Amino acid sequence: MYLNNIKLLFIQPCVAESKKIRFKAEFSSDVSNIMPYLNSVVKSGSYNSNMPSFTFKKDSRLINIYANDMTVAKAINETDAYSIMDFVKDLINETYDNKNSIEPNYEMRKKPSAFKIYSYLPKKNCKKCGETTCIAFASKLLTGVKTLNQCDVLEEEQYKEKLKSLNDLLELV
Ligand code: SF4
CATH class of the missing domain: 3.30.310.10 (TATA-Binding Protein)
Known part of the structure; x- marks a missing residue:
């Protein structure tokens, strides 16, 4: 063993x-x-x-x-x-x-940037999450101050795939 x-x-x-x-x-x-x-x-x-x-x-x-x-x-x-x-x-x-x-993988995965997170958000700047902009919300997601379920807009069907990508990106943050 x-x-x-x-x-x-x-x-x-x-x-x-x-x-x-x-x-x-x-x-x-x-x-x-x-x-x-x-x-x-x-x-x-x-x-x-x-x-x-x-x-x-x-x-x-x-x-x-x-x-x-x-x-x-x-x-x-x-x-x-x-x-x-x-x-x-x-x-x-x-x-x-x-x-x-198994093929060994020596790649080191990078922590996503706030802009990368932002690219998957609805970009409506509707303020429902308590932040004035989606990019501000993205930066708070990275620090753990906010969580994805605080953006109600992401619950809409059209954002289903983006929400899945966001969950994957934030897995280790
Ligand atoms: S609730 Fe979602 S769409 Fe609205 S500002 Fe916040 S992150 Fe952007």
Whole structure:
């Protein structure tokens, strides 16, 4: 087995959401050489070859995988922490087992710009979201001050595809 064990190191209250937790866990071995393969398997993830690290979301949880350990933010509770550790261990081992049929991806995905986000918004400047312009709303989406559901216009059928693209773009923000 590529990764034998993940050991929980500590749990703390989550900084982003007070009712949730964050935690750190240690790998029994270095997993850095599997990260380019994870980057192919988990399409919405973000690989940083300099660290190295691989970051992705599982539902609302933000998972950072480093060479010898992992950190997770917005986990629900201690039970959830152990469930995520199992999930990550299985993901790494399954990716390793299948790596001969996976093309490694060394690309580092960039965080989207406010203008990129804006390009998918309705551009009506209707102020219903509480911002005076769509570009102002886009910049607040990037900082997490606003969320997509605060733009009612995006609920309209004609924006269905753009809303999906926005969700994908904001996955790691
Ligand atoms: S509600 Fe949507 S369309 Fe209206 S200003 Fe805000 S982002 Fe633009």
